[in-house]
Amino acid sequence: MTTAYLSHPDCRRHDMGAGHPECPQRLDAIEDWLIASGIGQTLDRHDAAAVDPAHLLLAHSQGYLSQITELLQACAAGGEPRAVDPDTVANAHTWAAALRAAGAAVQATDLVLDGQAENAFCAVRPPGHHATRDQSMGFCFFNNVAVAARYALDVRGLKRVAIVDFDVHHGNGTEDIIAGDERVLMVSIFQHPLYPYSGAVPKGENMLNVPLPAYTKGGEVREMIEAMWMPALERFRPEMIFVSAGFDAHREDDLAQLGFTEADYEWITLRIMDVARRHAKGRIVSCLEGGYHLGALARSVGVHLRALAGV
Numbered sequence: 001m002t003t004a005y006l007s008h009p010d011c012r013r014h015d016m017g018a019g020h021p022e023c024p025q026r027l028d029a030i031e032d033w034l035i036a037s038g039i040g041q042t043l044d045r046h047d048a049a050a051v052d053p054a055h056l057l058l059a060h061s062q063g064y065l066s067q068i069t070e071l072l073q074a075c076a077a078g079g080e081p082r083a084v085d086p087d088t089v090a091n092a093h094t095w096a097a098a099l100r101a102a103g104a105a106v107q108a109t110d111l112v113l114d115g116q117a118e119n120a121f122c123a124v125r126p127p128g129h130h131a132t133r134d135q136s137m138g139f140c141f142f143n144n145v146a147v148a149a150r151y152a153l154d155v156r157g158l159k160r161v162a163i164v165d166f167d168v169h170h171g172n173g174t175e176d177i178i179a180g181d182e183r184v185l186m187v188s189i190f191q192h193p194l195y196p197y198s199g200a201v202p203k204g205e206n207m208l209n210v211p212l213p214a215y216t217k218g219g220e221v222r223e224m225i226e227a228m229w230m231p232a233l234e235r236f237r238p239e240m241i242f243v244s245a246g247f248d249a250h251r252e253d254d255l256a257q258l259g260f261t262e263a264d265y266e267w268i269t270l271r272i273m274d275v276a277r278r279h280a281k282g283r284i285v286s287c288l289e290g291g292y293h294l295g296a297l298a299r300s301v302g303v304h305l306r307a308l309a310g311v
């Protein structure tokens, strides 16, 4: 069995302007590290397909989809870049990139459910976990993980899936979409208070939010994950696990103040795999979210992939 790796050149062309931390070079840094470390040779590479717009409606409203489609298509047709919030800008390539990013998550779900890969990682941008049912925000347009999780349930017929979000920011968009959907258990850690300043009070009983104060070290986070996430995941017995894999809790990342290292990302990946092996036939689809220090991002994705691929 292999680990599928999905990406697409379109995801590199989405650009929010000079100096923006969510930059195309993030994908270059990951690619360079895959080559330098040799991990790339062990992965089964796929070009990400564009998502079927009907599948976006599994997580987003028709009103939002119509409005954002019009805006992104206007940019793609040669219009000026357009800001959708103070941090989030669409350029001529954002439409294609956003379709590939969500499409990768859906395609990865099919690859894993069809037994063509044991697990999968989507090296895509724009990221997704801040995109709510009705709104793009925080560098995100479509909620890639929420779309794929709903696809696994509504189209592929699974009964229970888990979403694990270890990005340093609260996945408010994913929470907005899946809160109250008892077929999904979402477990997350995030620095609090920090953008988007939500998550301290969960929106639904299917959310297990673990807010962390700034400067929490990796060892303390591991203890909390062991004590809080693991019993909940064991009880829930997910048939598949989706991961919002943000690497901005790394100690070298300037967007937050947590103290994760590569060893912590390896540990967390192995713990997720352990649950997946017991309950979900090993099925994991992991999607890139944040991670803005290029070196730390590349090394952390490297250990995440090394663990997923068992090499």
Ligand SMILES: [Zn+2]
Pocket (backbone or CB within 6 Å): 167, 168, 169, 246, 248, 289, 290, 291
């Ligand atoms: Zn983040």
